[in-house]
Amino acid sequence: MTQGVTSPFAGTVAPLLAGRTVLQIIPELEAGGAERTTIDIAEALTETGARALVACLGGRLVSELQAKGGLWVPFPAKTKNPIAMGLNIRKLMGLIRRERVDIVHARSRAPAWVAFVATRRTRTPFVTTFHGAYSGRSGLKLQYNSVMARGDVVIANSQYTQDLIARHYPFARDNIRVIYRGTDFRACSPGAVDPTRVRRLREEWGVAADQRIVLLAARLTGWKGQRLLIEAARRLTDKGISDVRYVLAGDDQG
Structure with a gap:
């Protein structure tokens, strides 16, 4: 979070999220920028009155997620095995229906493919976040990466990332939104x-x-x-x- 801002959903957005169920999907909750953002968003969603679900394999940050109001859903989201991913699509569709999920937010490519198919079949809004510039220049790798540009809303973590997405995936140009990573200066203060x-x-x-x-x-x-x-x-x-x-x-x- 940025200095002076208590929540990324402050202001007029908060009432729209109250009572909603938002599912974030990520391979696991170990250390990293995507994982940290997942927890920050789960905390902010909880503060607005939304249900914040996180589907992932697990990891050292699960306890922090739960302490901040997020709900961990054990899910084999780390797999890149095509057969396992196919099975995961059905599992995720069941989870979406069972928990009445309003939005699915994917933060990594393999689980994003699972989420993309599951949300199309359940007609659930699909959000993705580009946490950085993915490597790969071959047609096959660009196609694999393209799922991150297929969200109804595509979040880029910088202007550079936005330009990269627009260049490689022009079909996503109108859906891209830049949201910069913030810093919680309370936690980073020397006095803390x-x-x-x-x-x-x-x-x-x-x-x-x-x-x-x-x-x-x-x-x-x-x-x-x-x-x-x-x-x-x-x-x-x-x-x-x-x-x-x-x-x-x-x-x-x-």
Whole structure:
């Protein structure tokens, strides 16, 4: 959430969502931007009086989802096996009907294909979010990625992503909406962290009291910027700047 905004659904949108059931589908709730957004939206939906369901395999963030009012629906959404995905379509259709789901929101490609077919068959509004730029230039990969552009509303996390979607999938141009990722400055404020915890962490990392820390917190993959930071660290060291420790913190590629 952005500073000064208590909910992404503040204002005139909230009454429209009250009493509705919104189902988000994502492979699993481990660490990551898509997973964090899923929980943020579930919390905001709950605050408006909506039911926030999340269908996924599970993960370390399920307990946080539940603590913030979201409902976890165990669902094998991580599979990319075509046969299993076909079975998932029927399972999701049953879930949509049983829970009287008003909107299905997909955040990843494999479960999005399942959700796309299930929502077309149940005539349920379908929303997708592009959380980044998907790789792939071949016709087959572009076709696989295209499901994320097939939502009744397609959310792009940046202007860059919007332009990319419009270029590859011009049929979706009129349905794209840009919604930037926010930051909850209450959680990220230095004042929200106990100084004792800061000192202990510096000791664990072997950082001296007079050293500065540059932290890159992101999944360890080629496009998150770790190589750029390593190169920057080399250049700074070559210039005699040695009072800095560089920390790369994040899960592996998975």
